[in-house]
Amino acid sequence: NVKASFFVVGNKVDSYPNIVRKLKNSGMCILSHSYSHNYKTIYKDVDSFFHDLNKCNATIEKVTGEKTKSYVRLPGGSDNLVCNGKVLADIRNKLISNGIDYVDWNVCSGDAMSRTVDARILKKNVMNQCSMNDFAVVLMHDGYYKTTTVDALNDTIEYLKENNFKFRTFDDLTIEEREKMIQLRVINRK
16 A cells, blocks of 8 residues: 556556556556667667657656656666766756756665565665665566565565655655755766
8 A cells, every 4th residue: 555656668658558557547656767778779879868768758648648747767777887978967967957857766676686586685675775764765676577576565565664664656756855865866866
Protein backbone atom coordinates (compact mmCIF):
# COMPACT_ATOMS: atom_id res chain seq x y z
CA ASN A 1 0.00 0.00 0.00
CA VAL A 2 2.70 2.50 -0.96
CA LYS A 3 3.08 4.58 -4.08
CA ALA A 4 6.23 4.84 -6.19
CA SER A 5 7.62 6.80 -9.11
CA PHE A 6 8.43 4.79 -12.22
CA PHE A 7 10.92 6.32 -14.64
CA VAL A 8 9.94 4.32 -17.69
CA VAL A 9 11.54 3.39 -20.99
CA GLY A 10 9.23 4.56 -23.78
CA ASN A 11 9.61 1.54 -26.06
CA LYS A 12 8.46 -0.63 -23.12
CA VAL A 13 5.48 1.69 -22.66
CA ASP A 14 4.63 1.04 -26.32
CA SER A 15 4.96 -2.71 -25.73
CA TYR A 16 3.02 -2.82 -22.44
CA PRO A 17 0.56 0.10 -22.39
CA ASN A 18 -1.94 -1.74 -20.18
CA ILE A 19 0.66 -2.17 -17.43
CA VAL A 20 1.50 1.53 -17.55
CA ARG A 21 -2.20 2.46 -17.40
CA LYS A 22 -2.69 0.09 -14.47
CA LEU A 23 0.26 1.66 -12.64
CA LYS A 24 -1.05 5.18 -13.29
CA ASN A 25 -4.61 4.26 -12.28
CA SER A 26 -3.33 2.79 -9.00
CA GLY A 27 -1.68 6.09 -8.06
CA MET A 28 1.84 5.47 -9.27
CA CYS A 29 3.81 8.31 -10.84
CA ILE A 30 4.99 7.71 -14.42
CA LEU A 31 8.02 9.69 -15.59
CA SER A 32 10.52 9.60 -18.44
CA HIS A 33 13.74 7.60 -18.39
CA SER A 34 14.35 7.51 -22.17
CA TYR A 35 12.60 6.05 -25.18
CA SER A 36 15.29 3.64 -26.39
CA HIS A 37 17.67 3.29 -23.43
CA ASN A 38 20.36 2.95 -26.10
CA TYR A 39 23.35 4.83 -24.69
CA LYS A 40 25.10 5.16 -28.06
CA THR A 41 22.01 6.76 -29.58
CA ILE A 42 20.82 9.01 -26.78
CA TYR A 43 24.23 10.24 -25.68
CA LYS A 44 25.54 10.88 -29.21
CA ASP A 45 24.79 14.60 -28.79
CA VAL A 46 22.32 16.97 -27.12
CA ASP A 47 19.83 16.86 -29.99
CA SER A 48 19.78 13.05 -29.94
CA PHE A 49 19.09 13.03 -26.22
CA PHE A 50 16.17 15.46 -26.52
CA HIS A 51 14.74 13.67 -29.55
CA ASP A 52 14.69 10.46 -27.51
CA LEU A 53 13.28 12.21 -24.40
CA ASN A 54 10.52 13.92 -26.38
CA LYS A 55 9.56 10.61 -27.95
CA CYS A 56 9.37 9.03 -24.49
CA ASN A 57 7.22 11.89 -23.17
CA ALA A 58 4.86 11.63 -26.15
CA THR A 59 4.49 7.89 -25.61
CA ILE A 60 3.72 8.31 -21.90
CA GLU A 61 1.21 11.06 -22.64
CA LYS A 62 -0.50 8.94 -25.30
CA VAL A 63 -0.89 6.00 -22.90
CA THR A 64 -1.76 7.86 -19.69
CA GLY A 65 -3.72 10.72 -21.23
CA GLU A 66 -1.78 13.16 -19.05
CA LYS A 67 1.10 15.54 -19.66
CA THR A 68 4.32 14.23 -18.12
CA LYS A 69 5.82 16.01 -15.13
CA SER A 70 9.08 17.92 -15.60
CA TYR A 71 11.37 15.21 -14.21
CA VAL A 72 13.64 12.74 -15.97
CA ARG A 73 16.13 10.12 -14.86
CA LEU A 74 19.06 9.92 -17.24
CA PRO A 75 20.08 6.36 -18.17
CA GLY A 76 23.18 5.56 -16.14
CA GLY A 77 22.61 8.61 -13.95
CA SER A 78 23.41 12.28 -14.49
CA ASP A 79 27.12 11.72 -13.97
CA ASN A 80 27.52 8.49 -15.94
CA LEU A 81 30.84 7.61 -17.54
CA VAL A 82 29.29 6.41 -20.80
CA CYS A 83 28.54 9.83 -22.23
CA ASN A 84 31.15 12.39 -23.25
CA GLY A 85 31.52 14.77 -20.31
CA LYS A 86 30.84 17.92 -22.32
CA VAL A 87 27.77 16.42 -24.00
CA LEU A 88 26.45 15.28 -20.62
CA ALA A 89 27.02 18.75 -19.10
CA ASP A 90 25.25 20.34 -22.08
CA ILE A 91 22.31 17.92 -21.66
CA ARG A 92 22.03 18.75 -17.95
CA ASN A 93 22.21 22.49 -18.64
CA LYS A 94 19.56 22.31 -21.36
CA LEU A 95 17.27 20.25 -19.10
CA ILE A 96 17.51 22.89 -16.39
CA SER A 97 17.05 25.78 -18.84
CA ASN A 98 13.90 24.01 -20.12
CA GLY A 99 12.52 23.66 -16.59
CA ILE A 100 13.14 19.92 -16.38
CA ASP A 101 14.72 18.49 -13.23
CA TYR A 102 16.98 15.49 -13.64
CA VAL A 103 16.78 12.98 -10.83
CA ASP A 104 19.41 10.69 -9.37
CA TRP A 105 19.29 8.68 -6.14
CA ASN A 106 21.00 8.52 -2.78
CA VAL A 107 20.13 4.91 -1.98
CA CYS A 108 20.84 2.11 -4.45
CA SER A 109 19.43 -1.38 -4.07
CA GLY A 110 22.19 -2.81 -6.27
CA ASP A 111 19.73 -4.73 -8.42
CA ALA A 112 21.41 -3.56 -11.63
CA MET A 113 24.73 -5.19 -10.74
CA SER A 114 23.71 -8.37 -12.53
CA ARG A 115 20.67 -9.98 -14.08
CA THR A 116 19.61 -11.46 -10.73
CA VAL A 117 20.79 -10.31 -7.30
CA ASP A 118 19.68 -12.18 -4.19
CA ALA A 119 16.76 -10.43 -2.45
CA ARG A 120 18.60 -10.54 0.89
CA ILE A 121 21.43 -8.48 -0.60
CA LEU A 122 19.00 -5.96 -2.05
CA LYS A 123 17.21 -5.55 1.29
CA LYS A 124 20.51 -5.23 3.14
CA ASN A 125 21.76 -2.59 0.67
CA VAL A 126 18.65 -0.44 1.06
CA MET A 127 18.43 -0.87 4.82
CA ASN A 128 22.11 -0.06 5.38
CA GLN A 129 22.03 3.03 3.19
CA CYS A 130 18.72 4.25 4.64
CA SER A 131 20.09 3.87 8.17
CA MET A 132 22.50 6.69 7.27
CA ASN A 133 19.84 8.94 5.68
CA ASP A 134 16.70 10.60 6.91
CA PHE A 135 15.61 11.31 3.33
CA ALA A 136 15.97 8.60 0.70
CA VAL A 137 15.39 8.32 -3.03
CA VAL A 138 15.82 4.60 -3.62
CA LEU A 139 16.91 3.24 -7.00
CA MET A 140 15.33 -0.08 -7.95
CA HIS A 141 14.63 -1.57 -11.35
CA ASP A 142 11.71 -3.54 -12.65
CA GLY A 143 11.73 -5.81 -15.62
CA TYR A 144 11.58 -9.39 -16.70
CA TYR A 145 14.64 -10.57 -14.76
CA LYS A 146 14.15 -8.40 -11.67
CA THR A 147 12.07 -10.90 -9.70
CA THR A 148 14.31 -10.63 -6.65
CA THR A 149 13.70 -6.89 -6.54
CA VAL A 150 10.01 -7.66 -6.14
CA ASP A 151 10.86 -10.33 -3.54
CA ALA A 152 12.77 -7.72 -1.52
CA LEU A 153 9.98 -5.14 -1.48
CA ASN A 154 7.79 -6.29 1.42
CA ASP A 155 10.59 -6.48 3.98
CA THR A 156 12.19 -3.29 2.66
CA ILE A 157 8.92 -1.36 2.85
CA GLU A 158 8.24 -2.63 6.37
CA TYR A 159 11.73 -1.59 7.47
CA LEU A 160 11.25 1.89 6.03
CA LYS A 161 7.83 2.28 7.65
CA GLU A 162 9.19 1.11 11.02
CA ASN A 163 11.91 3.75 10.69
CA ASN A 164 9.42 6.54 9.98
CA PHE A 165 10.14 7.02 6.28
CA LYS A 166 7.23 8.50 4.34
CA PHE A 167 6.51 7.25 0.85
CA ARG A 168 6.01 9.98 -1.74
CA THR A 169 5.99 10.23 -5.50
CA PHE A 170 7.06 13.04 -7.75
CA ASP A 171 3.35 13.71 -8.33
CA ASP A 172 2.91 14.88 -4.74
CA LEU A 173 6.35 16.32 -4.08
CA THR A 174 6.34 19.48 -1.98
CA ILE A 175 8.49 22.53 -2.70
CA GLU A 176 10.41 21.81 0.51
CA GLU A 177 11.07 18.20 -0.51
CA ARG A 178 12.29 19.30 -3.94
CA GLU A 179 14.64 21.82 -2.28
CA LYS A 180 15.90 19.10 0.08
CA MET A 181 16.65 16.84 -2.89
CA ILE A 182 18.55 19.64 -4.61
CA GLN A 183 20.53 20.18 -1.40
CA LEU A 184 21.24 16.43 -1.18
CA ARG A 185 22.30 16.46 -4.86
CA VAL A 186 19.57 14.00 -5.82
CA ILE A 187 17.96 16.54 -8.15
CA ASN A 188 20.07 18.54 -10.62
CA ARG A 189 23.43 17.23 -9.37
CA LYS A 190 26.40 18.85 -11.07
